[in-house]
Amino acid sequence: MADEPVVIDNHRVLGVVPGKPVAGDRKVLGEEETVMVWPHLLVRHAVAALVVLLIVMVLALLFDAPLREIANPTITPNPEKAPWYFAALQELLAHFHPLVAGVLVPGAIVLGLMALPYLDRNPQLVPQARRVARTVFTIFLVVWIGLTLVGFAFRGPNWSWVWPWDEWHGEL
Amino acid sequence: MSEMDRRRFLARGWKAAVALIAGAGAWTSWDALRPRLPAGFGAKIKTISADDVPEDAVVEIPQARAYLTKIDGRVVALSEVCSHLSCRVPFCESSGQFECPCHGSVFNRAGDFISGPAPRGMDMYATEIIDGIVEVNTDEFITGAPPGTETIIEPPRGPACTEGSGHA
């Protein structure tokens, strides 16, 4: 023991003992540990909700919803565009018989998605153990997003190819 | 009737009753929501003099949503509603063909299918000539001819109205 007492913040240190701090070990929490939903999850959800609302409110400030001329059964606009989320289907309709592009393909997609958990019986969750499922799904997503982009932005009058920077025909 | 039979009868009975009510509900709403209108416009529409119907072009009759033209001297009324997905098909003067703006289907002057995604030729209405005036019977709908039908052979007489209209 030193002769001079050690003083920290006007408090004299009497001694140092080996071992754990009084509050116990600082626990390293694993991913599987559970936490209370309030406040941990709810706070995050509230922030997420506010961010989404902010995005919508800013979009609504910047861009007005479209309103074309009043409906007229005797004039079909050229090009006639479906809303963007059906642009992929419209692109398919220009190439295949409507029974295929308008009924069989969308029907197969919806039924296939519904059946997915019953077709993919591999219980693994780690990405490396489910390469086939991930590859198939990714290909489907890429093809569908590609078709949507083509139908939305790259098609002009008479459904002919246009470059979106030359002529803009996308409709929301 | 034994105890078990009665139980089983009741157990099945209430399920049958639920099924019956569901069936009746489905049938009622189906019937209620089915439009009562006859197919088409249901009327005979007086149009123009048969002599005024051109041999090499078409005349639009807006109230019948149809075009009149003459094929081998006979007047036909072609529905302007595309047999593909119901867009209005305009007639292109420069090529002498019908070119659909929606998905690029092309039909010749007689409504025969030429190219594009349409499954058949243009649909038609029955026509009658009464006192020299063409009457289009919009109640009598004639489904378009299958692809490959060649009522007339008229190649495009000029450029298409918009480029890319010939795309398959």
Next chain:
Amino acid sequence: MKLIRWIKETAVYRSIFRLPDVETERDRAASHWSSFLMHIYPVKVQRRELRFGYSAFLGVASLVLFGSLTISGIYLMFFYVPSPGTAYSDIQSIQTNIAFGQYIRNVHRWSAHVMVIAVAAHMARVFYRGAYKPPKEFNWVIGVVLLVLTLLLSFTGYLLPWDQLAFWAVTVGTSMASYVPVVGDVTKEILLGGPSVGSATLIRFYVLHVALLPAILAFLIAIHLWRWRKDSMLTVDPPPPGEEPAAETELVIAGEG
């Protein structure tokens, strides 16, 4: 603050919010159980669910957008009559004569577009996480139905402004239905209420858009969330292949805890 504390101690407040004084986690869980609004959440979740990368909060985003669409949609309903004679001019007058009308219409339109994206992205995220695997298969199926309903809601709303965009998109869209074998033509006629898009179509799409489809959607969302809560403790990684799978009972206990 004193006033708030006083209100919280009144008999009326305590009868509405039957919450214990929150001191321990057990109290917190108890107040959770006793709240209607909180009961769609589990009491506890695994920490992984807090990370942004786990879900990107896309499910919450979809739900919030549905709320935004309901509220802005109710505003619009006050000023809109679904008839070919009035629909278009009603939209025009919403945009020009009504305070914040244009803005509310914009919010409705953009919420709809963003909701389609959010729901689709939610589905993709759930797929890549493998969260459709047993025991959650059926909640995935409900999710697919919710995606289809979202698209249908968006599409039925598309007709209501009664402009050229609306008229022809719906003409083409419903013509697709006629190619369904056997029932196609009847389905198309029932959707349209006649041989082509007209006043009957407008009122049909309106009823679907503001009443029938939202009711079905809300009902399915309730089931979707309820199942999510019940399954929220079950995202246990299975052991690597070759090892003994975790006993079924353990999972059940974890789920109830």
